[in-house]
Amino acid sequence: MEYMLLFYQPTSDFADRADPAKAGDYMAGWMSYVQAVQAAGIVKSGAGLQPPATATTLRVSEGRRRVQDGPFADAKEQLGGFFVIDVPDLDTALTWAARAPCAATGGVEVRPALPPRAV
């Protein structure tokens, strides 16, 4: 089954990324996690994301595009990246989610993907 791991991170994580004094440690944690997931051969796709301040949100109402600066939801934790992985069951997906650095600082949402439509 395919699951998306959505990595939610607090503002402090995004600040660490941008802080030259802390960026090294921060990135090293993520690099070893990403390498482990890649080495397991389960990754379908994935990306790290630029900070929430770079986000643009669009809604269409009454036929008009409404474009807004900022992420979709104003929450304490924001989406920082994702993986789509192919593993046998939820518990395996949860085990991978638990190893993400942000599992300890923010949280990881694990969501099963809709299966491709059978023809």
Add this chain to the structure above:
Amino acid sequence: MSEATPDEAAAAVARDSYGRLIAYLAARSHDIAAAEDALGDAFAAALKHWPVDGVPDAPEAWLLTTARRRLHDRWRHGQVETGAEETLRIVFSELATVAPETQFPDERLKLMFVCAHPAIDPAARSALMLQTVLGLDAARIASAFLVAPATLAQRLVRAKTKIRAAGIAFEVPREDEWPERLADVLEAIYAAYGTGWDDVAGTDPRTSGLAEEALTLAAMLARLVPDAAEAWGLVALIAFCQSRAAARRNAAGDYVPLAAQDPASWDGELLAVGEASLQKAVALGVPGAFQVEAAIQSAHTQRRLGASVPDGAIVALYDALVALQPTVGARVSRACAVGAADGAEAGLTALAALAAGDVRGYQPYWAALAHLAAAAGDAETARDARARAVGLSTDPAVRRFLAQGAEGGLRK
């Protein structure tokens, strides 16, 4: 089986094997709702075909084969929600290789652990186990958990959808995951036992055999997780309670309180199971509420050895129980124990510490108040409390007992 009518044969399989059939089908389809639908269809087919063709030699296998065919048909005709297709493909590859003609493995515990997965809404876990593994209907479960049947039905549907869609594995979890899930499984088995126990008369076909089934499941669970002290504690508790299930009624069908029961009418074999299980639990050195409750039951049965009931020790055990889980039930029972050990006045003082809002609709509180007030000579309070207790009792024999103002122990 050959003498049973088709209806009786179907009812017997439903009573004895429903949970095992659902667990077997669900463990392979990973879809509890689909397994329930398919088995429901299979029972309907049995009621149609068995009167004509006769009851098959192996009715369980017949039902299982028919249910598997229904699952297959559903899959072929595309009556399957998005998301289930892949799992159903797995089912049929598995079902093709397994031919459960007469024997099929008992996978109820596996299903219970799935229902207790931390990814499932905690409010749905025990109810889900009662419905799938023990075949209780939603209305019955709703009354056991004091929620509206519609609310509960919705929760159950959501939980089943989640199990299927989220791909929760159908297996017994690793040892390090037991602590997270074991408590819910134990809780559900105990709730099943309580539901069976409440049917004192044994006349309700929906719950007949439920108490025995709960004991079987508890024993299976304890063997599966032999290092879990509370699992043995639950076996002990259920065995002790069940040992005097028959003693709760006299020949005339009247209610007999614990203190008035003849120890000779208790089941010695079950008492031995209770003692042995309690010893195993205590030896593991991890105390818990089920063990304490079992120890209280054990103390009450000392009478069969010619000893008097150790009232002081029972109060101490209730103190431990209330410290572990300060439920209204535990505190009312403790007050009764205090009443027996230190006199009715002391018992009334303990009862008075309970909040009025917590006990308004709680029958054992009013029964205890009636008993203790009468013993303390407060006839007016006793009469009023007895009237409340009668109004809150559903069992006719218990109502009769209370209405007569009979004296004696009040614990179940």
